[in-house]
Amino acid sequence: MKFPFLTAILGVGLLLTATFAQTTDADPDSSPADLLRIAALNGDANAQFELANQYYRGEGRILNYSIAAHWFRRAARHNHPGALFNLALCYEMGLGVNRSKYQAFHYYRQAAAVGVREARFNLALCYISGVDAENHDGDRTPAILPDTVQAEELLKTLAQEGFTPAMRELAGIYLDRPTDQRNPEETRQAFQLLLKGAESGDCASMRRLADCYYGGWGCKQSSSKMIEWLEKATARNDAEAAAKLAFCYESGTGVTPDPEKSFKYFAEAAKGGQSMAQYKMAEYCAAGIYTEIDIPQSLKWLKKSASAGNHFALFKLGVYAAEGIGMAENRKMAAELFYEAAKLGNVHAQFNIALYFQKGEYLPPDAGAAFFWFKRAAEAGDNRAQFHLALCYMKGTGTPKDEAKAFEWLKKSAENGNVEALSLLAVPR
16 A cells, blocks of 8 residues: 655644754744744753644745754654654654654654544555565664554544545455455445545545446445436546546446546546546547647656656657657667556556567567566567567577477467467467
């Protein structure tokens, strides 16, 4: 599970540096009449917290995250709830301090102990994912193992208090359990939690509630209700909901297919930063569908999508670079983009990278690496990769010879429609 965190809940966003102690006295905004600073220096925790806020926001003082964090830390020493929480956020985001999920966990736990609801929620997320051991200047922090029991207890309590993020997270835990571990009562509870969150205006709850109506999870299946909640979230400028609506109208899921409406919602989602929608807009611009053919604009959308880690966009950018579409032909750049897409699971990129390693084109020749990527793509169902993997086993290229495995992959490739594999199988053995 990802490690998402609430931010700026208590009036600031975070941040400090490892060298704050050397910079705090060099205050360009201080003056003899700076009563807030004087109070903070005299140990007033509330003044320290407010001073930190001002430096963080750059309101009335020159924005300085290092100094802001210093004052959060000073206030945290007095167990100031907001300072403890914001200091945890500083460590989680790595803003002004060396990023440390372990230190974030430490301060979330302290903030939770003094009653900060948001800290209890973030602490639950830490328990869900666990925290890896870290090395800081030779000091190694211990790993925090996942503890789903502790996480669920925290979330249940918060959900009973009506804290929407906890209701949504708990519902997600219930719905995401393996099928054989699902509890019908938990599924019904998940639906009710999401309904409550959606009715309070939470867009993420609305989207997940739409999923419930689509699948009939904890409720009667209803395509119209699914669309209704997606439309409500979209009306609140939720890009993810707009992208889901676009897919529904593209595929005819729960509605009559409507390509023009699909385009409209993809455009809305793309403007809101949804990476898959940005990729779709790149395709629309390249093909001139519901818009003029515009390769430069297609390229812009692809770059935006790729910057968010969308492997489809990375692969398509590689194609543009390889074929000189919208840019000068650059096969080396294409190889780099294919490699990034391959690492993110793009099957076509994995196959291309395997060929590059096999032939030594744009990448150093490496039979072992070629075999590795052919295998990754073959396991994902690419019949070309399955054929080449069979040849690797047949010839012992990048792997020991294994005729049984060669025949197995050749057969799979042929069954998936690869003509070369069919031809090779037709030759008497």
